[in-house]
Amino acid sequence: MKTALKCHKIIGGYGEGEALVSHEPICFYLTDPKTGIVREKTHELAGKNISNKVLVFPSGKASSVVQIDGLFKLASYNLAPKAMIVKDVETVLIVSAFIAKVPLVDRLERDPFKAINTGDLVRVDANKGTVVVERRKP
Amino acid sequence: MLNGEFGGGTQKAMELLVAIGDAYDAEKMIPISRAHAASSGQEGDMYFVELLADGGAKCRVPTSTNPVYDIKYFHKLFDVPKDEAEVARRVMEAYSRVGAILSWSCVPYLSENIPLYGESVAFSESSATPYVNSVIGAYTNREAAQSALAAGIIGKTPKYGLHIKENRKGTTLFDVKATLRDEFDYTLLGYYVGKAIGYGIPVLTGITRPPNTEELINFCAMSNTSGAISMFYIPGHTVEAATVKKAFQGDVPKEKVTVTDRELKGVYEELQTTSKKADFIQLGCPHYTLKQIGKVAELLSGKRIHGDSSFWVCTSATTKLLADRVGYTNMIEKAGGRVVVDTCIDEPCWIAYKQKVGMTDSPKGAYYRRYREVRLERLQDCVKAAVNEEGRGKP
Numbered sequence: 001m002k003t004a005l006k007c008h009k010i011i012g013g014y015g016e017g018e019a020l021v022s023h024e025p026i027c028f029y030l031t032d033p034k035t036g037i038v039r040e041k042t043h044e045l046a047g048k049n050i051s052n053k054v055l056v057f058p059s060g061k062a063s064s065v066v067q068i069d070g071l072f073k074l075a076s077y078n079l080a081p082k083a084m085i086v087k088d089v090e091t092v093l094i095v096s097a098f099i100a101k102v103p104l105v106d107r108l109e110r111d112p113f114k115a116i117n118t119g120d121l122v123r124v125d126a127n128k129g130t131v132v133v134e135r136r137k138p
Numbered sequence: 139m140l141n142g143e144f145g146g147g148t149q150k151a152m153e154l155l156v157a158i159g160d161a162y163d164a165e166k167m168i169p170i171s172r173a174h175a176a177s178s179g180q181e182g183d184m185y186f187v188e189l190l191a192d193g194g195a196k197c198r199v200p201t202s203t204n205p206v207y208d209i210k211y212f213h214k215l216f217d218v219p220k221d222e223a224e225v226a227r228r229v230m231e232a233y234s235r236v237g238a239i240l241s242w243s244c245v246p247y248l249s250e251n252i253p254l255y256g257e258s259v260a261f262s263e264s265s266a267t268p269y270v271n272s273v274i275g276a277y278t279n280r281e282a283a284q285s286a287l288a289a290g291i292i293g294k295t296p297k298y299g300l301h302i303k304e305n306r307k308g309t310t311l312f313d314v315k316a317t318l319r320d321e322f323d324y325t326l327l328g329y330y331v332g333k334a335i336g337y338g339i340p341v342l343t344g345i346t347r348p349p350n351t352e353e354l355i356n357f358c359a360m361s362n363t364s365g366a367i368s369m370f371y372i373p374g375h376t377v378e379a380a381t382v383k384k385a386f387q388g389d390v391p392k393e394k395v396t397v398t399d400r401e402l403k404g405v406y407e408e409l410q411t412t413s414k415k416a417d418f419i420q421l422g423c424p425h426y427t428l429k430q431i432g433k434v435a436e437l438l439s440g441k442r443i444h445g446d447s448s449f450w451v452c453t454s455a456t457t458k459l460l461a462d463r464v465g466y467t468n469m470i471e472k473a474g475g476r477v478v479v480d481t482c483i484d485e486p487c488w489i490a491y492k493q494k495v496g497m498t499d500s501p502k503g504a505y506y507r508r509y510r511e512v513r514l515e516r517l518q519d520c521v522k523a524a525v526n527e528e529g530r531g532k533p
Contacts, residue, residue, distance in 0.1 A: 010157060010160060065178045065180060068284065072181060076181070094158050094285075095154065095158075095285050
């Protein structure tokens, strides 16, 4: 089953991949830059790998310096997420995505946490403002 | 500018500002008079400033820079890894190429780059954002180093967030019943307030003695480290709202938090990781003012720092110039301490202390520490520990 949803572009580009959903904010500095595995022990994604995923999460967190450096390092090892879908943006996350060249969108026409499950195949076309979700698991 | 007619660097800076403006549905760009880029000497920082510099971008308004570290000074003393040093060198060179004010200071609003009341600016750095909004009454958002630099290059910023009066409204009332003796107590208060709400505009009441510059700097730095506090009010003492009612723009506060000595003691205890004796003492996060350096000099007068500990004061180049002139630097050096410029406590130059115990008066320094264990103490207790063996090693 495929669902096409409208969204709002923040950082342009196209990215597709398997969805990884986090209900908690993410700090990219707390992932291993050489593997993409979340190191923050208390995080719901602890031990999961965010690289090459379409990451669905509420917002970013932590200081600007560490957040930007974290996503930039992942990107320099080709381990950044393919695209990011968020609920609330803030300046630091926008700058991080801009520098790491990761498509970033918000304002999905449905609640992203209801429309997308971890494991779904998701295509994000930020320039066109569309997200296509292909359900993989029941 | 977006089409590249002003060169590739300016185009990139404009692209970033447009992306931010789009994200917040900003109706337009507004001119800014100055910016402060929280340069950090890290790889992400290097990538962006070199991208702009290589693309020929130049700052259109005065844009100051944050500390990285004094490369020549530290390389004489410690074995800093070559690749890390190269990143720092390239970052500092690229900020020079874009025509930034090379202040390498985290308190530029005191001397190198001073906004006025009501000015629209783009200031990143933890103490700088809340200080210029609240103490000076200028308008800035909580910028990242790169968005502030881009704004400095273009001379504009998207109109959103704290550039709009309605968004500068208090969110939480803090009734301060704790004793606030000096800047150290304000650091603890700042840390507590930031952690308690995470995000928002705190309004503080109960503070009777007017806070001084150092106390406000430290409140700002800490509240914007443990949380994301871009602005606060102390009605009667900060400039923008004379009363609590005005700070909340006529509304009744929805949330109220009381802060007593117990809460501040809690922060103090939470941040200590050891009671062992300190191998080194690190002051100046944020960068010390001339008044603080004078206090250190006076406390060290006629004393000698104990042989196996080292003692550091970080400050800006402009402040050090005056400290040299009035004799404070000499007094500190005579006692065996060092006054260092252009340097942040969170940089690879401190590599020699990686496995050591450090003592500082800064919760921010303790939080981002590049050493194994930390003791957090008041300025005068840090000095006491450095000179008096008896006083060391006790909890």
